[in-house]
Amino acid sequence: QQQVKQSPQSLIVQKGGIPIINCAYENTAFDYFPWYQQFPGKGPALLIAIRPDVSEKKEGRFTISFNKSAKQFSLHIMDSQPGDSATYFCAASTQGAQKLVFGQGTRLTINP
């Protein structure tokens, strides 16, 4: 019940395309859903986050869509660029918890 399931494991998109990464969870107590971006040899860095009181959040070319009833959330990258090539992790936690649960990660490649 503490798991966050992420798909796909890897994704290849042409420049300008819109990659979509999906995550699903079981624990209805989760109330914070961040996405982290990791470049090779670096630690993950917070990209964007959402709370379940909204269905969508946009920051630049990055959008989180959240479906509370389906217990799913996804990351969309508009006008993708080769510099967006990285591993993306979704995560979830509960208010006051000291345990951020991560998905398995998606290795995204944007071809020029």
Next chain:
Amino acid sequence: GAGVSQSPSNKVTEKGKDVELRCDPISGHTALYWYRQSLGQGLEFLIYFQGNSAPDKSGLPSDRFSAERTGGSVSTLTIQRTQQEDSAVYLCASSPWDSYTGELFFGEGSRLTVL
């Protein structure tokens, strides 16, 4: 820079040896976390510190793993009698908040290879 610093960046050891991994969090951050990143396994929570105390050690995979934090700052993750399955990247993160509803700032990790 003022980011999270981890050392060593790479460590190769023989099976059965002990290793220590060090984390220097961002100054002033009270919360510190250790995660393990294995190929295809995502980020696995190991332990969390608030100040010098560790309210949640539930992610430590066995009693060969231990961690401490001194002075509310530097943390050391120790793995005793290393096994090949311990090979992974060990990531440290810090946060000025005491819950996971704030941003975690990760270091670049310590890559451990057990031969």
